Amino acid sequence: MAKCDICGKGVSFGIQVSHSHKRSxxxxxxxxxxxxxxxxGTPKRVYACTRCLRSGKVTRAV
Incomplete structure (x- = not known):
């Protein structure tokens, strides 16, 4: 469920490399x-990333 409703930012995958160079x-x-x-025009609960909140793409309802 880690996805922003505003910009669509989601999880990204990669490889973790340990000190012994074991990759997972x-x-x-x-x-x-x-x-x-x-x-x-109506208040609604949405999932938003903090970058969208900080940049003003989301107008918070009081």
Whole structure:
């Protein structure tokens, strides 16, 4: 469920490399918050990443 409803940012995958150079899969999750935002004039709960919150793409409902 780690996906932003505003920009669509989701998990990304990569390889974790240990000191002995043993490789294993890992994932990076975006910083997602469940906030009450104004969508189409009505307050609604959405999942938004903190970059969208900080940049002003989401108008918070009070």
């Amino acid at each position: 899969n890992r994932m990076w999750k975006p910083n997602i918050k469940r906030v009450k935002a104004v969508v189409d």
